[in-house]
Amino acid sequence: MIQGSNIARLGAALALLLSAAAPLHAAEKAPLPPIERFFANPVLSSAELSPSGRYLAAISGAPGRRDALVVIDLQGKSAKLVASYQDADIRQYEWVNDERLAFDVTDKQVAQGGRFEAAGLYAVNRDGGNLRQLADRRGTSWVTENDSRISRKIQPWHTFLLDQHGSQKSDEIYVASYVYNDATEELHSVNLLRLNTVTGATQVVPRPGRVQDWTLDHKGEPRLATSSEKGITTLHYRDPATSAWRVLTSYASFKGGAGAYWPLGFANDGTLYVIANGPKGTTTVHTVNLATGALDPEPLVETPGYDFSGSLVRSGDRVLGVELQTDAATIVWFDPALQAAQAKLNALLPGTINLMSFPSQAMSDWALVESYSDVQPRSYRLFNLKTGELDKVGDAYPNIDPARMGRQEPVRYKARDGRDIPGLLTLPANGAKNAPLVVLVHGGPFTRGSHWGWKSETQFLASRGYAVLEPEFRGSVGYGGAHFKAGWKQWGLAMQDDIADGARWAVAQGYADPQRICIAGGSYGGYAVLMGLAKDPDLYKCGIDWAGVTDINVLYDNHWNFTSDLSDEWKQYGMPDLIGDRVKDAAQLKATSPIELAARIKAPLILAYGGADRRVPIAHGLRFRDAVAPYNKQVEWIAYQEEGHGWGLPKNRVDFWSRVEKFLDKHIGSGAPH
Numbered sequence: 001m002i003q004g005s006n007i008a009r010l011g012a013a014l015a016l017l018l019s020a021a022a023p024l025h026a027a028e029k030a031p032l033p034p035i036e037r038f039f040a041n042p043v044l045s046s047a048e049l050s051p052s053g054r055y056l057a058a059i060s061g062a063p064g065r066r067d068a069l070v071v072i073d074l075q076g077k078s079a080k081l082v083a084s085y086q087d088a089d090i091r092q093y094e095w096v097n098d099e100r101l102a103f104d105v106t107d108k109q110v111a112q113g114g115r116f117e118a119a120g121l122y123a124v125n126r127d128g129g130n131l132r133q134l135a136d137r138r139g140t141s142w143v144t145e146n147d148s149r150i151s152r153k154i155q156p157w158h159t160f161l162l163d164q165h166g167s168q169k170s171d172e173i174y175v176a177s178y179v180y181n182d183a184t185e186e187l188h189s190v191n192l193l194r195l196n197t198v199t200g201a202t203q204v205v206p207r208p209g210r211v212q213d214w215t216l217d218h219k220g221e222p223r224l225a226t227s228s229e230k231g232i233t234t235l236h237y238r239d240p241a242t243s244a245w246r247v248l249t250s251y252a253s254f255k256g257g258a259g260a261y262w263p264l265g266f267a268n269d270g271t272l273y274v275i276a277n278g279p280k281g282t283t284t285v286h287t288v289n290l291a292t293g294a295l296d297p298e299p300l301v302e303t304p305g306y307d308f309s310g311s312l313v314r315s316g317d318r319v320l321g322v323e324l325q326t327d328a329a330t331i332v333w334f335d336p337a338l339q340a341a342q343a344k345l346n347a348l349l350p351g352t353i354n355l356m357s358f359p360s361q362a363m364s365d366w367a368l369v370e371s372y373s374d375v376q377p378r379s380y381r382l383f384n385l386k387t388g389e390l391d392k393v394g395d396a397y398p399n400i401d402p403a404r405m406g407r408q409e410p411v412r413y414k415a416r417d418g419r420d421i422p423g424l425l426t427l428p429a430n431g432a433k434n435a436p437l438v439v440l441v442h443g444g445p446f447t448r449g450s451h452w453g454w455k456s457e458t459q460f461l462a463s464r465g466y467a468v469l470e471p472e473f474r475g476s477v478g479y480g481g482a483h484f485k486a487g488w489k490q491w492g493l494a495m496q497d498d499i500a501d502g503a504r505w506a507v508a509q510g511y512a513d514p515q516r517i518c519i520a521g522g523s524y525g526g527y528a529v530l531m532g533l534a535k536d537p538d539l540y541k542c543g544i545d546w547a548g549v550t551d552i553n554v555l556y557d558n559h560w561n562f563t564s565d566l567s568d569e570w571k572q573y574g575m576p577d578l579i580g581d582r583v584k585d586a587a588q589l590k591a592t593s594p595i596e597l598a599a600r601i602k603a604p605l606i607l608a609y610g611g612a613d614r615r616v617p618i619a620h621g622l623r624f625r626d627a628v629a630p631y632n633k634q635v636e637w638i639a640y641q642e643e644g645h646g647w648g649l650p651k652n653r654v655d656f657w658s659r660v661e662k663f664l665d666k667h668i669g670s671g672a673p674h
Contacts (some may be wrong), residue, residue: 003135016269033404035661038460039653040065041108041332042396047380049368051168052098055126055360056368056393058380059090069093069103071126072393074366082123082128091119094161095360096197097168099124104133104161111612111642111649121159121175123197135159135175142230154506159193167220168360171198172251172293174205174216186567190214193221197613207235208245213329218266218317226263228253230572235263237290240270248293254574256481261288264310268317269498275308282480283307285322299333309448315358325478327410329353341385345369348383348390352376353453356383366580368393374426375405377454400454404429406462407450413505415474415498419486420478422472423502424450425511427457435467436668437512439503439532439540442470443496443523445487446578448478457657464661465669469506473498488578489585491524491552492531492592499528500536520660522646523616530594530624533601541602542667544660546608547616547645548625551593555616556582598627604667608656610643636663 040063047058051519054075061067068084071178077614083090083103087609093103104119121135158178166173177191192205192214205214205222215224217240225245233253236245249612251260261276264285271287276295278284284299285308301308303326312495313331331351333339333554338356345354356367369390371522375399380393408426415421438461441508443448450470452459472479473495475487487495499519506512519532519540526548533543549555557569576582580589590596605628609621618639625637638659647653665671 015160023070026476033401033463035460035654035658036650037397037399038456038463039657040397040650042377043398044380044394044396046092046379047368047370047393049357049359049366050095050098050126051359051361052365053362053366054098056382057093057095057101057126059093060394061089066090067108069101071101077322077655080126080128081121082126083124083131092161092163094163094165094173096166096171096173098126098361100130100171100197101173102161102173102197105137109649111610111644111647111652119160120153120157121161123451130198132197132200133240134195134197136205153202155195155200155202159195162192162214162216164214164216165220165360166216169220172196174220174222176214182573187212189227192225194227206245209234211236215263215265217270218268218314223266224248224263224272225335225516228569231569233260235261237272237293239373248288248290252573255577265312265314265319267319270650273312277481278302278308280304281482303331306481309478313357314360316361317365318363319570320358320363323355325451330357331355331539334552337385341367341383344388345383345390348388349381368620372453373402374408374452374454375402375459376400381557385603400459404463405454405459406468407431408458410452411469413502413503415494417494419474419483419498421474423474424452424458424468424470425506426462426468426470427511428467430465432465432467433510434513435465435511436516436664436672437467437469437503437518438664439517439519440468440470441473441499441519441521441525441528442476442519443525445491445524445528446477446484447473448472449476460657461664463470464664466664467506467511469502469512471499471502473502489580489588491527491579492535493588496528496531496535499532500539503539516541516672518542518544518668520547522546524549526616527594529583529605530601531592531597533603533605534594534597537600537603540603542604544606544608544661544663546606546647546656547610547613548594548620548660549616550620551595552579552589553577553582553593554595554620554623595624595627598624601628602632602634604636604663605632606636606638606660606663608638610645610647611639611641612643613645615645 041061043061045059056072058070059067060070060611067089068081069090071082072079089108091104091106093425096102102123104121120137122133124131136157160176162174162176175193175195177193179189181188189210194203208225209227210229211225211227213226217223223238227234231253234250235248237248240244249259251257261274264273264275274288275283276286278299285301287296305325312319313321313323321331323331352371352373355370365384365386367383369383372378377397379395382391406426406428411423411425412420449472461468475495477484503517507514519529521529526545529543529545532540607621609618611618
């Protein structure tokens with residue numbers, strides 16, 4: 001376990017590994033924080049204690065150096081790069097046991113279109129020894145140990161980390177083996193393999209149908225399998241005594257309904273906790289009768305006004321609490337001693353969300369703390385529950401100065417039909433009233449947008465003097481079933497009105513200048529940009545669309561250069577009800593198509609697309625660019641040919657947002673005519 005007498009030197013040990021990262025200077029000479037600080041890759045991420053709590057692992061990066069896997073001995077006051085390469089970055093990892101880790105790799109110097117879909121799979125001891133390749137990277141054989149591959153059992157490229165803890169008491173982990181449809185390259189099912197990270201030997205877990213997702217229990221063993229076929233999702237339970245599968249529940253995959261619940265996790269006595277539709281219109285936490293599959297209707301945890309979103313916090317054989325999200329994250333502790341420790345921690349670190357985690361095998365006096373706020377990116381510390389000792393591990397973005405960021409507040413406003421619309425409002429660091437406003441629309445759209453906390457795009461805009469409103473328009477999830485369902489078949493209609501009503505609310509409250517409002521967003525957000533300029537030309541002075549949908553019918557179709565990665569099942573069983581049926585709703589889809597409305601769009605506009613985007617292929621942008629060209633001479637076209645659905649390379653993120661900065665300054669910023 002961690003020794004207090006040794007912890008003081010932890011920062012020095014880690015500093016040697018992070019020495020390539022330039023420190024934040026107290027006296028900032030630049031008039032504005034440099035754009036590169038917002039859009040670089042994090043210097044430190046994914047910190048996690050080993051099963052015993054003696055070691056800490058993390059992914060360490062720095063400008064000019066590949067991301068490496070770092071292990072810190074918290075007793076021995078030493079830190080070591082256990083996996084580091086000249087031509088690859090560590091993507092993610094997990095502790096196999098206290099002496100061994102498994103990881104995969106990627107290439108962060110290549111855009112998404114140039115990356116192999118396979119990340120490979122490797123295992124290494126915490127001291128850097130006994131490196132073994134466990135699965136191929138498609139198209140390449142690098143990052144292997146020196147032994148002959150002929151004598152090794154190497155899994156195929158479509159073998160991936162499961163992102164769940166196994167028992168962590170042996171050299172074995174569970175991994176996912178993806179099965180694709182040869183004709184369409186669409187994911188068909190996911191097999192589960194028990195993989196020995198030393199020998200490479202595997203055992204296949206029997207699969208009950210077309211499984212898409214697996215859940216391990218409190219002992220790290222496969223207990224649930226979620227299958228999906230023909231628009232129906234089925235949850236299967238594996239009996240611990242017989243290993244036989246039986247069905248717990250089935251429901252409509254995209255619409256939910258009676259019998260719908262989703263696994264949260266298992267208690268140490270085998271009790272299954274799930275998330276289900278609660279009695280007050282939001283999702284809540286319940287237990288399930290494993291013999292019958294019946295849901296206990298009495299909620300155990302509910303978050304009034306919000307759907308439950310979170311996870312169990314555990315250590316050893318105990319469930320310590322529940323981490324959950326409302327506007328921001330918090331942990332509800334079941335143990336009064338942990339509640340008191342949380343209060344002590346919050347007093348030491350005021351103004352931030354402070355999330356504690358513990359070793360998986362046994363409770364420790366030491367917790368790993370992940371802290372963040374609206375103005376501070378994530379940072380990691382170690383905290384002694386008994387003594388109150390607090391030791392810094394590192395920061396994700398050490399060159400971000402919280403004093404120069406904008407404050408963020410959760411807000412609620414009324415849509416024109418009376419519906420409450422949640423959102424986040426971020427004001428410039430000086431808190432200016434009547435500021436130029438960017439309405440930043442999230443993608444999805446049937447997802448949760450942002451939570452309270454530091455976000456690079458939002459804070460970059462705030463640092464340049466813009467207020468930023470991020471509306472959770474109807475159709476967004478996280479705010480109850482009624483809010484979600486109110487957005488069905490409302491692309492370009494009530495969903496669009498919610499966004500415009502948010503901009504007008506910001507003006508009425510004195511936050512925004514009515515003559516200086518721009519709408520921006522990616523994916524569905526890009527669609528909302530184009531529809532906003534068409535429907536509300538007097539409200540928005542400009543628009544910024546990246547990777548935006550330009551016609552719903554194009555989403556249904558394949559394209560000449562790329563096949564969309566939207567599944568046939570989603571197109572058949574989800575899109576017709578949630579977005580619109582191509583036949584029954586043909587008139588509506590035409591009336592809400594930005595391509596069909598291109599002649600109305602006269603405001604200055606950025607169109608940015610990735611040439612390798614399979615979610616919203618570049619055909620969307622090209623067709624709209626051609627349609628709008630006769631009517632609008634103020635369109636800036638940006639194409640990153642090797643990028644996918646968003647910008648993976650820091651240089652492209654910096655390039656794009658530099659262009660956005662100039663564009664906004666010209667049209668609603670200091671350079672705009674008044």
